[in-house]
Amino acid sequence: MPLTPSTRRALTAAAAAAALAMAAGCGDDGEDTGGPDSEPVSVTYLTGFGCSAHDSFMFVAEEKGYFDEAGLDVTLEPAGGQQNYHTLLADEAQFTYVDFTGMLLDVGRGEFDAGEFVALNSVHQSTLVAILAPESSGIESPQDLEGKRIGAFANSPTELLLPAYAELTGWEFDPDLVVQASIQELFGLLPSGQADALSSFIIQKGVIAGAAGEPLVEFPFNQVLDDLLGTGIITTASFAEENPEAAEAFRDAAIEGLRYTIQNPEEAIEILQNCDPGVAETAEAYVAQIQIMEPYITSEGDDRVGVMDEAHVLRCIGVLESAGLIPSGMQPNAIIGDLTLLTS
């Protein structure tokens, strides 16, 4: 029977204490801070969306040696989905990439407790969700979406935020017209005529346009729902508490990787082939996704990369509460912790 995470942590702490005692006897403090002169701290990062443009900055950070400089030995594992949270809680990995609005929804649904995970930094500082429709669909404004079939990844923020978006843009939302699909099925809904529009991440608009065979009309949610949060990196509260230096070092190295990626998208996609050599065949599409990401990694009036605004988190919670998607009373500390890189 596998050890529970708490038992494993207890045994690890006991082993660490014994090691410390032995090292003290040898005249060494034995504490591994993960700095450049000590043994690298081994950690694992789970990608949020397989080998995609979303996570390309992590492969850049590894390739450019930012993690090595920070005293970290990082294993990058392609992954995705809700199971990433559980893999972190099972101590099989320490970091992953999430959509923060989706994370608040998960806390609200009781998938895990508030504060069980902490955000380290943002990647996109506002929501990437957008509705995308083919130009030939006749949909020219959000109001034209009334009565139209909208495809969305089942139970994701791209589906759950549709009623709030509809209310703010003045059209009547019909949940029966939502075409739920898996990630793999989603892009095929438009060319197969099973949906009139898609609710998805805007960085995928090039791929969706290619699948649809024509240009798209886009309705980004951040134009009316700019209080929604974007994406970023999280760790478990327990790991942050037990390894604050390693978590901070990882966060800062990742942000460096993100900056380099945005400035050098072609090189970043070449590096992404370390994750999936199949990227090479459609490299242009991946480069286009990074280029779409660029305006989202900073916020208006603030060109700092990776920061999060606690007030923004509170406003996002307010939007989700008013939409009835989460219970009232949630606070920013549901996802914000001591190691979160805040604007102030």
Added chain:
Amino acid sequence: MSTSVRDSQDLMALSGSAAGAGAGGLRWRRVGGALYRRVGLPVLGVVIVVGFWWWATWYFEVRSIFLPSPPAIARSMHFNAAHLADQSWITVYETLAGFGIGGVAGLLVAAGLATSQTLERAALPIVVALNAIPKVALAPLLIFWFGLGHAPKIALAASICFFPIMIATMAGLNSTPAELGELARSLSASRRQTFFKIRVPWALPQVFVGLKLGITLAVIGTVVGEMTRPNGGLGTVILNSQQTVNTPLAFAAIILLSIISISLFYTVVLAERRLLPWAQETTAART
């Protein structure tokens, strides 16, 4: 006269000592006929199917994202040759590891249940219930139990192929004719001798039925695991290809999976023919 008998006679003609040019010409015609039936016909079938596929994508102007043409798939295969080769080996390794574990477990459990009616009555319903669990639902849990890496995928492959191998083996072990059992008792054979010298040889053809079914299921289990835990293998290639709707690459991976599945299946068939030469001779197949 059956095709296989005629083929065998034609091939035996190669080593024959027929004299004269006329007899030699007849021999080559027979060899050509055997090659045509064994190799030419299947190849012709594939060529016709692929040709029709190519024509249909051209004639009906089918978009590549729905059904790529054979040349598009070939181009993708060529472009990604090294990558597909690497991922194919990962899939083969995980499949064989899972098949090995599931196969050994299936054989041992079947042997245990076939030798004890009490054990069979107690354990078989539990085994059936465990098999009824959808393996796709297990896939995320396997990551927590076995960690990241190949282990969860191997475990999934093993869990899928275990049950058919176990059931086929049990059926074989329980199908020993009563007369042979009586003969063993009349010769004062022990239970162990009866089991290994009579029941097991009699069960082997059924065992191989289970193994042939199990090897193809092991491929399926591996691919499901690779799509759930996308860190390598042809299942991961298929999943990742959807990031940019690269359907030709997905089809290239699917074709390779089919080749792997067929190859592994016929490897088991070949092993059956080598290990059980008497099975074909003593059965009434193709009469």
